Amino acid sequence: MKLGRLPALVRTTTFRLALVHASIFILFTASLLTYLYFETTGRLDLQAENELNAEFQELSTAYRSGGFDRLNQAVFERSSATGKFFYLLQDADGRRASGDFNMLPISPPESGQVVEVKFNYDARAPGGGEARRSAEGRVSRLSGGGVLMVAYDLAELGEMNRRILAVVVRSALVGLGLSLIGGLVISRSAAQRAESLARLTEDVMGGDLTRRAAVVGSGDEFDRLAIQINAMLSKLERLVVSSRSAGDAIAHDLRSPLTRLRNRLEGALSEGTVEGARDALARSIEEIDDVLGTFNAILRLSRVQAGATGSFRRLNASGVTDELAELYQPVCEEVGLGFSYAYEPELFVQADRDLVAQAMANLMDNAVKYTPEGGAIRLLARRTPRGEVALTVVDSGPGIPEADRERAVERFARLEQSRSKPGSGLGLSLAAAVAEAHHGRLELADGDAGPHGAGLSVSLVLPPA
Amino acid sequence: MRVLVIEDDADAAAFVQRVLQEAGHDADHAADGDAGLNKARTGEYDALVVDRMLPQMDGLTLLKTYRDAGGRAPALFLSALGEVDHRVEGLQAGGDDYLVKPYAPSELVARVEALGRRTPSDGPATRLSAGGLEMDLLARTVHRDGKKIDLQPREFRLLEFLLRHAGQVVTRTMLLEKVWDYHFDPQTNVIDVHVSRLRGKIDKDFDRPLLHTVRGAGYRLEA
Numbered sequence: 001m002k003l004g005r006l007p008a009l010v011r012t013t014t015f016r017l018a019l020v021h022a023s024i025f026i027l028f029t030a031s032l033l034t035y036l037y038f039e040t041t042g043r044l045d046l047q048a049e050n051e052l053n054a055e056f057q058e059l060s061t062a063y064r065s066g067g068f069d070r071l072n073q074a075v076f077e078r079s080s081a082t083g084k085f086f087y088l089l090q091d092a093d094g095r096r097a098s099g100d101f102n103m104l105p106i107s108p109p110e111s112g113q114v115v116e117v118k119f120n121y122d123a124r125a126p127g128g129g130e131a132r133r134s135a136e137g138r139v140s141r142l143s144g145g146g147v148l149m150v151a152y153d154l155a156e157l158g159e160m161n162r163r164i165l166a167v168v169v170r171s172a173l174v175g176l177g178l179s180l181i182g183g184l185v186i187s188r189s190a191a192q193r194a195e196s197l198a199r200l201t202e203d204v205m206g207g208d209l210t211r212r213a214a215v216v217g218s219g220d221e222f223d224r225l226a227i228q229i230n231a232m233l234s235k236l237e238r239l240v241v242s243s244r245s246a247g248d249a250i251a252h253d254l255r256s257p258l259t260r261l262r263n264r265l266e267g268a269l270s271e272g273t274v275e276g277a278r279d280a281l282a283r284s285i286e287e288i289d290d291v292l293g294t295f296n297a298i299l300r301l302s303r304v305q306a307g308a309t310g311s312f313r314r315l316n317a318s319g320v321t322d323e324l325a326e327l328y329q330p331v332c333e334e335v336g337l338g339f340s341y342a343y344e345p346e347l348f349v350q351a352d353r354d355l356v357a358q359a360m361a362n363l364m365d366n367a368v369k370y371t372p373e374g375g376a377i378r379l380l381a382r383r384t385p386r387g388e389v390a391l392t393v394v395d396s397g398p399g400i401p402e403a404d405r406e407r408a409v410e411r412f413a414r415l416e417q418s419r420s421k422p423g424s425g426l427g428l429s430l431a432a433a434v435a436e437a438h439h440g441r442l443e444l445a446d447g448d449a450g451p452h453g454a455g456l457s458v459s460l461v462l463p464p465a
Numbered sequence: 466m467r468v469l470v471i472e473d474d475a476d477a478a479a480f481v482q483r484v485l486q487e488a489g490h491d492a493d494h495a496a497d498g499d500a501g502l503n504k505a506r507t508g509e510y511d512a513l514v515v516d517r518m519l520p521q522m523d524g525l526t527l528l529k530t531y532r533d534a535g536g537r538a539p540a541l542f543l544s545a546l547g548e549v550d551h552r553v554e555g556l557q558a559g560g561d562d563y564l565v566k567p568y569a570p571s572e573l574v575a576r577v578e579a580l581g582r583r584t585p586s587d588g589p590a591t592r593l594s595a596g597g598l599e600m601d602l603l604a605r606t607v608h609r610d611g612k613k614i615d616l617q618p619r620e621f622r623l624l625e626f627l628l629r630h631a632g633q634v635v636t637r638t639m640l641l642e643k644v645w646d647y648h649f650d651p652q653t654n655v656i657d658v659h660v661s662r663l664r665g666k667i668d669k670d671f672d673r674p675l676l677h678t679v680r681g682a683g684y685r686l687e688a
Contacts, residue, residue, distance in 0.1 A: 292567055293650065296547070300649075303548060311550065326619055327645065330658045354549050358649040365652045427652075 015191065018183025025179045026172070033168040041161045048157055052138060055085055055150050068144055072097050075148070085152050086135065092145030101149070104139065108147040114140045117151070134158075193222045197229065209237040239306055250298060254291055261287045297426040304355065304433040312350050312438075314465050317389050318343040320356050321381040328364045328379070335368060338376030347381055347389045350465040351438055356391070359434035362427035363393040363458050371397035372452050384461065388440070391460045398453035405444040431460060438462050466581045467491045467509060471501030471527065472516040472543065477566075481514060481543075484570040485577065498522025505531050510538050512580045514573075517544035517555065525558040532559035539580040543568075549648050571682035575634040593628040596675055596688025598667060600628055609667060609675075619644070620663050627676065627686040636683035660684055 063071040068091070075089045076098040088099035096102055105119035118136045137151025196214065203211045212233060213226035261284055268280035325341035332339035349356075360379075367377045375396040384390050400408050409432045432442040440462040447455025468490050472478040475496070482492040493510070495501035498521040505513055505527075513531075517524040528540055539562075542555040547565035555563045562576050593600040599608045605621060607614045616624060623644050627635060637656040641647050660676065668674045677685045 289569075300548075311553075323645070326617075327651075327655050327659075328653075330662055331653055331655050334658050352549075354648055357647055361647070361649065361651045368653050 015183065015187035018187040022176070022179035022183045026176050029175045030172055033172055037164055037168050040164050044157055044160055048136075048152060051084065052150060052152065056138060056140070059148060059150070063142060063148075068097075068142070068146055071142075071146075071148070075099055084156070085150050086137070087151075088147075088149040090147040094147070097146070099149070101151075104147065104149060106139065109139060109141050111141045111143065111145070114138060117149070118154075119151075190222070197222075197226065200229070204233060204236075209233065209240060243302060250295075254294060257287055257291050257294075261291070294426070297430065301426055301430050301433055304430065304437055312352050314348055314350055315353055316345075317347040317349045317351065317356065317391055317462065318345065318381040320353060320360060321379055321391055324357065324360050324364060325379050327361075328368070328377075331368060332377055336373040337368065337371055339379070340376070341379045343381035344383055347383060348465045349389050349438070349462040351462060355434045355437065356460070356462075359431040359460055360391055360393070362431050363460070366427050366458075367393050367395040367397070367456070370456075371395040375450060375452060376448065378448070383464075387464055389462045389464055390443075391462070392457055394447040394455065394457040396448040396450035396452060396455045399446055399456040400444060408444065409442060428458070431458070435460050435462070466511040466577070467493065468512045468514060468577060469493050469495060469501070469504055469510040469538075470514045471495045471498070471505070471519065471524070472514070473497055473519050474516070477516070480570075481573065484573055485514075488574040488578070490577070498524070498527045502527050502531060505536060505538065506534065508536075508538075512577055513538050513540040514577065515540055515542055515560070517542055517546060517551075525554060528559045541576055541580055552648065569636075569682075571634065571679075572636045572638060575636050575639060575683060578633045579630050579635065579639065593625065593631075595628055595631040595686055596673070598628070598675055598688075600625060607667075609671060612670075614666055616663075616666060619659070620666065623659060623663055624667065627684065631686045631688070634679050634682050634685050639683070 059071060059074060062074040066073070072089055075087045078085065079087045079098060079100045086100040088101040088104060089097045090104070090108070091097050094108070101121065105121070106115065106117055109115045115138070116136075117139055118134070120132055120134045122132055134154045135151040136154055137149055139147060139149045141147055193216075200211055200213050212230045215223050215226045215230070217223065264280050264284050264287070268277045268284070271277040271280060321341070321343055325339075329339050329341070364377070364379070371377060377396075378392075378394040380390070380392040380394065382390055382392075409428045428442070435442045440460065443459040443461055445457045445459070447457040449455055468485050470478055470481045470485070470492055472481060472494070473496055478494050478496070482494055485492040493504065495504045498519040500521075501513075501515070501519065502522065504510075513528075515524040515528055519527065522530075524542060524544075528542075531540075540560050541562045541564060542560045543564055543566060544551060544555070545566045552563045561580055564573060564576055591602050593602065597610045600621075601607075602625070607616055607621070607624065623640065626640065626644050638650065640656050640660075641650070660678075664674075664676045668676055675686055675688065677687060679685050
């Protein structure tokens, strides 16, 4: 089970990143340790060299002050004491006078010369028998003809170097292990969160739109991704629900006119006179046009709600209301309604002109439709105290009771008293959808109270640009 | 007018052809993009009616290719895609007008005839007239039988459009699109109100009316 999951883990991006990270870490550690190694061993070599120099210095002092005998004495004492250095002193004839070795590893240098040597020698091992060891040292011809060699065993230094190397290698291995484990842990937790997101999308594709990604609260990129995905799912869910309810609404709102239409056509078939049939057909066509109008309104509303339409530009909102005022003023006068228009300048918004115009035209249509003769309609374009841009249609009609306002904005919601009026019942819904598409909102309130009721005020509130 | 209808749906094509023929035009038919482009290139047509979605070559590509090759016949797109962005695409591809399915036959005829009017390069006309009604586009004045008529700016544009299409039926939707630049249908009869106001100004004091209502279709300015 665990083994089976490993390859999947290895395939994850985070694991690869962890691996890259580990490699970089190891490369860094290795160079650091290599540097440390050479620096330390170099320092040790230098130290041995300095000690050798000092030893030579002391012996040559002895030679200068007491001649060969004094030197012989000093070498004898030093070689019998346990110390770092090994010695060999030969007299002018090449015979061994004192020291640890029996013979020189090289032929003795000319007088006054100092020669560095590196050689192997056999020494008695602690457990008996002989072991080959290596040493490094210096050979010098004495002014009186003798030869002095001072050497030190490399084994000790080598041992030191080996130990350092061992430490370095072990640290590198531990570092490698740690960084790999760290990488695995990190990539596993990342992979698990990615995996849970993948499972979530699977569930959603399976049809469960209510599922949401877990937000840990760490604020990292996974959390941000989860929050985004959740927002997307909420929107999707809303759209699906609204299209479902649109489906219901279509069934509800189109079925009855279609049924009426069918009956009328059937009646036309059995109509006795040509005129009668013609008349029935003409009315049928009108009815079809109504159905198509409703259908188009549904489609348009769906597209606006899905955010699939509109070209948003910075524009002056009062430009839109100017045109609407001009368009509707004669209409109001025609049906015996008062009309007034007031606007503030420079109401800039980021908006689609056609959508805003349509939303406002719907509000004007509603106001004209529901305000009884003798009433008045006001169109306002102004800035709210919070700096937003509000385009408002106020009428003096019956208004909508506060309890019904939310429902009035829903698709196809036509309040009981309005059932008899023509229209698709989508006007307010479309205005609300347009508001949402602009990150604004639709506000319903009491309008101008009058003999017919509290009046209605509908505002399309848009964020300023 | 000789009109080429490029439409793959045989029923829809037959309907368009019949509607145009009943209105007194010759209507030829091509059933796919390639055939349509080849026929259009013969240069025998006064106007093209192009469905947006066609087999072989879609309507937008067809018209772009046709225009790039120097084709000048005005074109009307027919499409089930009716959002503003779709219209803009259609106009950018070289279309002169855009009609969303489903449409009323009268709307189609009115728009095709409006297209035909454009073909002769009228040039930048400075005066428009019909039956004693004179419009000076530079001075922005209107006279009828020598008598000055005062118009609001929007009424002026409305009359200008009617004059440019004098003798043709213009629909309410056309007026809303071309005069007000709105691509939706207000439910109230806003256009009727504006037209009747204009009529009050240009026809009221004269014996012979110029601005006629065409029942079930729209309006016609005719001397």
